[in-house]
Amino acid sequence: MSHVRTATAPQAALLLDPELGPLLARLSExxxxxxxxxxxxxxxxxxxxxxxxxxxxxxxxxxxxxxxxAGRPVREYELPMPWRIPFAVTPxxxxxxxxxxxxxxxxxxxxxxxxxxxxxxxxxxxxEADTLEGNVVHRIQPVGPAPPGAARVFAQGLDVRLSNExxxxxxxxxxxxxxxxxGMSSPEVPIWSFTALLTPSPRSR
Numbered sequence: 001m002s003h004v005r006t007a008t009a010p011q012a013a014l015l016l017d018p019e020l021g022p023l024l025a026r027l028s029e030x031x032x033x034x035x036x037x038x039x040x041x042x043x044x045x046x047x048x049x050x051x052x053x054x055x056x057x058x059x060x061x062x063x064x065x066x067x068x069x070a071g072r073p074v075r076e077y078e079l080p081m082p083w084r085i086p087f088a089v090t091p092x093x094x095x096x097x098x099x100x101x102x103x104x105x106x107x108x109x110x111x112x113x114x115x116x117x118x119x120x121x122x123x124x125x126x127x128e129a130d131t132l133e134g135n136v137v138h139r140i141q142p143v144g145p146a147p148p149g150a151a152r153v154f155a156q157g158l159d160v161r162l163s164n165e166x167x168x169x170x171x172x173x174x175x176x177x178x179x180x181x182x183g184m185s186s187p188e189v190p191i192w193s194f195t196a197l198l199t200p201s202p203r204s205r
Contacts, residue, residue: 004082009089010058016090018105023051027079031064034075052077106195113193114155118142132158159201171198 007015014020022041026032032040038048055061060079067074092098118125124143129136137158162170174196 004084005080007083007085007089011060012085012089013091014055014058014060015083015085016101018102020051023048024079027061027077028081031076031078033067103195106193110193110195167198
């Protein structure tokens with residue numbers, strides 16, 4: 001198993017920054033030069049240079065090699081993984097604030113994407129209200145059929161009655177399903193975002 005590094009407060013702020021996520025993930029895959037890194041994350045080279053300097057200065061990223069080529073040599077950088085981030089060194093003052101930072105950013109992106117797709121599919125939508133497991137659930141449906149080629153999306157929130165053992169099994173199956181499809185990923189296909197939360201309902205406490 002790889003050596004687990006413990007983050008300081010400055011390192012934690014960088015590791016938890018959602019804007020740096022794609023860049024950090026790319027740096028963790030294999031050594032890469034600044035120009036290639038900038039292309040892979042679609043950011044200006046000057047911006048990537050500045051971020052790399054900060055990451056190296058804070059001890060997150062290491063310069064691991066210098067590749068010779070015609071002209072200037074290419075310095076290659078790498079982010080060693082994994083890291084452990086103690087809650088005490090995170091920028092958050094509460095657990096809710098810590099959890100909310102990442103999830104709120106993802107939720108905002110999900111909602112923006114869904115609203116954009118809904119506008120392109122149909123101008124008229126209806127909300128269907130029904131009951132499930134003693135709860136009122138709402139489903140948003142387009143009035144007409146989706147046009148050919150329209151993006152397919154799935155959005156669902158529901159409450160279900162589960163024993164502790166069933167909840168553990170639900171989470172295990174969901175994790176296994178995500179890992180199965182993650183292993184099938186290919187650079188040639190589009191990226192889909194998936195966010196899941198499984199928590200006890202406040203009404204059941």
